[in-house]
Amino acid sequence: MEGNFKIHNRLALDASLSPGLVFTPGSPLHLNLLTHYSHDTPTTITRTIEVNNQPREVTENFESLDMTTATEGATEACTTEASSTSLDHQSSSDTLIASPPSTFHETEKPPLQITHVLPPEKVDQRPFRQFRHVVFTVYRRLFTVVIIANIIALILIDISPQDTRFYFKAISSAASANLFVTIAIRQDYVINFLFDIFASGPKSGSLHIRRILTKVFEAGGVHSSAGICALAWFVRLAIFLTLSFENGSVRNVPILALTYVLLLLITGIVIFAHPKLRSKTHNTFERMHRFGGWLSSATFWTLIVLTAKYLANLSGSEQSTIEVLIHFPSFWLLTLNTIHAIVPWLRLRKLEAWPERLSDHALRLHLKANIGSFYTVRISDSPLSEWHSFACFIDSKPKNGSTNSVVISRAGDWTAKTIAEPKPYYWIRGLPTRGVLYMSLMFRSIVLVTTGSGIGPCLNLLFMDPSTRPTVRVLWSTPKPLATFGEEILGNVREADPAAVIWDTKRFGRPDMVALTWQLLMESQAEAVFVISNPKVTKMVVYALESRGVAAYGPIFDS
Structure with a gap:
């Protein structure tokens, strides 16, 4: 941010912290303004600055403040004219590094800064890498084995x-x-x-x-x-x-x-x-x-x-x-x-449901189902019509005797109807089934990457006693997490990982999920990464990491 600022009152600098630093009346002083600040009143600002790489405390009293142009996202500089009191400037090379007040409309820092750059080097040569991780996946390898077995059987029958x-x-x-x-x-x-x-x-x-x-x-x-x-x-x-x-x-x-x-x-x-x-x-x-x-x-x-x-x-x-x-x-x-x-169909059951509207985009259904952790349930409001699978997690705060919850986000006609007009009961059939995240228990430490309502399945893992689950770092990208999913779910995430990266896409825009995941992976030195997101993000993150030799997993369309 660049602008011309006029200070009409005193600019006081603690002499004990900055001996010999003096302003000359009317002389320009170049300041590099960063983004962290604290203020008590609109006209009094106290902040920590650096002078010749030494931290100092500075208090600035502003009667008026004029700003011209602003440029977001970069280190910000301004030219200041000091008046009424002079301070001898020991060296023209001294630089003050400070932070602007909120009236500057500064760009807020995102919740995670990239210090570990994603390496361009990948494990295999490109043709083999594409073949191994995109074309000939485990899914297709199993597919091929079954095809070959049937071809052999056909030959034996025909001869x-x-x-x-x-x-x-x-x-x-x-x-x-x-x-x-x-x-x-x-x-x-x-x-x-x-x-x-x-x-x-x-x-x-x-x-x-x-x-x-x-x-x-x-x-x-x-x-x-x-x-x-x-x-x-x-x-x-x-x-x-x-x-x-x-x-x-x-x-x-x-x-x-x-x-x-x-x-x-x-x-x-x-x-x-x-x-x-x-x-x-x-x-x-x-x-x-x-x-x-x-x-x-x-x-x-x-x-x-x-x-x-x-x-x-x-x-x-x-x-x-x-x-x-x-x-x-x-x-x-x-x-x-x-x-x-x-x-x-012999295990078709009708369950009471207590809806908790999290927002216009998401609904939490509390169920009296007595289902353990890491299970997926099939839910329907019309058993002969359509069924939808949702990850079921244990209620940390039961409502009306509920034992489990599912989080439903708007993704189609049925989910939109359910969020708008939830019913007091729903049907489930068969046994609950294990999901991808259950396999995370095989690792000592993981990075958990999710977007939107994908946080629902993740709560199974986050609710576990830390001594029985892997160490978890969480990256959750979603618009307006507090408004959409509520304070309780955010609290659950923070409790499991106090340093969880909760990226509000409405405030910070869409993040580079691969770069952020790599950053958390390097910080935590985790053994594996699990991605719970939409197919596009899941494929992108899993491939980017697998091609760099990292164990990465995420649901596929036919999981």
């Missing part, structure tokens, strides 16, 4: 004798096996089992091994690839039955028709599960998965029974329909799939 009974049995079994894997890997108890097993290693173990095990949340690659492979096997089954119908070996119209109906249903499920369509038409994706899945299961059961009956009636068959069925692996796999589809 086997082309007996109609064997071929149908083999193809239907392969399709059923992939459907089973697709559904099983998404079951609540399977997810929790995998997380608990992978997170059970000691913190004293190899950091390299712990970094690998933490990627368990990318097991969704198995789900998606098995689903695609199931579709491929049904395509192969449709081709086989069509050719068999033409050559007369399997002349059964209902079987052929049901095969194409099943193929159409599974194709629709796979198409709407594509990430782009899933994000744009989430409600359609969810209904297609639910109702299309139920209809596919019923169609497959009908197809299996009709096929068993047809094979039992073939000339030379010595088995009944029941006997043929129980010798089909697909019968047993389909039975397990049906059980998996039914069980979560």
Whole structure:
């Protein structure tokens, strides 16, 4: 900030702190003005300054103050004319470093200053780095393993004798096996089992091994690839039955028709599960998965029974329909799939909810759910319509007997409606499932990076006893944190990390999340970074750190 200032009263400097420093009346004095200051009245300002790199106390009495132009963000200078009293200036090179009063409209300092610059050097060469961290992620590696296993199975089946009974049995079994894997890997108890097993290693173990095990949340690659492979096997089954119908070996119209109906249903499920369509038409994706899945299961059961009956009636068959069925692996796999589809609905529960409106943008729902830490729950106000997953954390201050809370922020039609008109109850189904942050317990120290309502899942970790959780440094970027999320949540964050960086984007603008994360990482020397944010920020921060050799984790679209 540069300006011309006239001091019409005395500028007094403590002589004991500044011997020999004198102002000459009317002579210019160059001051470098910084941003920290303290003042008692609008006309009396006491501040610490530096003269020749020595700290001094200075009191300035201003009757009037005129300022011309201001330039924000830089070290500020002004030319001052001293009058009424003279002080001998020992050296023209002496510089006063001080701070302007609030009337200067200074730029407020952001909550964290960058002293550790993000290094440009990265671990791998660019082509390999892109391939490793962007193209061939753990998710896609698991995806590839399942694809290769299915290709091998297809080759083995095709080189086997082309007996109609064997071929149908083999193809239907392969399709059923992939459907089973697709559904099983998404079951609540399977997810929790995998997380608990992978997170059970000691913190004293190899950091390299712990970094690998933490990627368990990318097991969704198995789900998606098995689903695609199931579709491929049904395509192969449709081709086989069509050719068999033409050559007369399997002349059964209902079987052929049901095969194409099943193929159409599974194709629709796979198409709407594509990430782009899933994000744009989430409600359609969810209904297609639910109702299309139920209809596919019923169609497959009908197809299996009709096929068993047809094979039992073939000339030379010595088995009944029941006997043929129980010798089909697909019968047993389909039975397990049906059980998996039914069980979560047997745990459908209606919970009382006490809404706490944090702002027009966010709502906190207090639930009487008795759920532990690090779990995600599926919530709905209409069980057959749509379900939404939210991280559930333990209430530090229960309301009306509540045990848990979820934070809902405005992100779509359902969340906007819920914030505007919360209901006194909500439905949950199935078991609560583990989330990404549960894997943070494998590390001694972490940096926790979050934006907006992502602070909700983080409270699970922050509420833990410090002796049982890793040391945590928090970076939370959000607009108007106090107004949006309330004093209680901010207090929870500060209690867990007194030096937490809470970046108000309305005051300081959007921060460089990568640079700030790196700063906290260098300050704390943490073992890992966990990012809970929107997909864009999560991918950006995780890639920037992983490509520099840092263990960084964040939810993916199919976590």
